[in-house]
């Protein structure tokens with residue numbers, strides 16, 4: 001991936017950090033974003049000279065054109081966008097307020113579309129680019145107490161197919177990775193203090209253990225590489241078999 005520039009939202013922690021790490025190892029330059037500067041600084045120090053950060057809140061939709069412009073001017077044309085930033089809300093559906101629902105959908109769907117559009121305009125012009133979405137098992141089957149999260153991730157899965165149809169004639173590929181249960185801060189929050197949920201997740205994972213953030217990183221490198229040049233509109237589960245487990 002040398003010579004390529006990858007923009008990874010939420011790249012300072014968890015899955016996003018390991019996507020950035022795997023892409024750096026594969027030779028790419030990476031730009032990671034997030035709301036908090038401290039984790040981004042620490043991440044860039046660990047990732048080395050091929051990594052850069054910009055503090056940015058993806059829900060500030062009006063900032064996203066400027067973000068892409070800034071990166072393209074200072075680092076180079078964005079060849080790969082990984083829409084990784086996301087938030088979760090675990091709550092019984094009947095207790096979810098409209099404000100809470102809107103907050104999840106704004107981060108996980110509206111912001112993903114707005115940033116994708118900003119990058120895709122330039123990619124279409126250059127007739128080259130790769131867009132990657134990070135979805136969830138909550139877009140594949142009925143996980144209880146994540147109505148807003150599951151709705152947002154299901155919408156992104158749908159968007160992948162639509163955008164792949166629109167952009168394929170312009171040299172731009174669009175795919176999703178659907179992680180299973182991966183050990184990060186987000187999953188610790190969702191599973192912590194809920195051993196029953198943890199056991200259920202493990203029982204239907206044939207490999208019998210949770211995944212590591214780098215498992216998603218390796219898949220992202222593959223999907224973003226020329227080795228995946230004939231793959232578009234796909235959703236790749238990286239889940240230890242969770243989505244097909246009995």
Ligand code: NDP
Nearest residue numbers: 010014015034035036057058084085086136182184186187
């Ligand atoms: P983390 O909570 O560890 O990381 C989320 C990252 O997103 C953080 O770096 C956070 O940084 C950033 N982020 C959140 N909101 C915003 C925002 N408004 N603007 C910019 N950055 C933001 O979670 P994971 O690493 O577990 O999750 C990464 C992705 O993977 C998410 O999309 C999640 O839905 C998905 N996923 C995770 C699974 C798991 O088991 N862990 C399973 C399935 C999917 P900051 O707070 O500084 O903004």
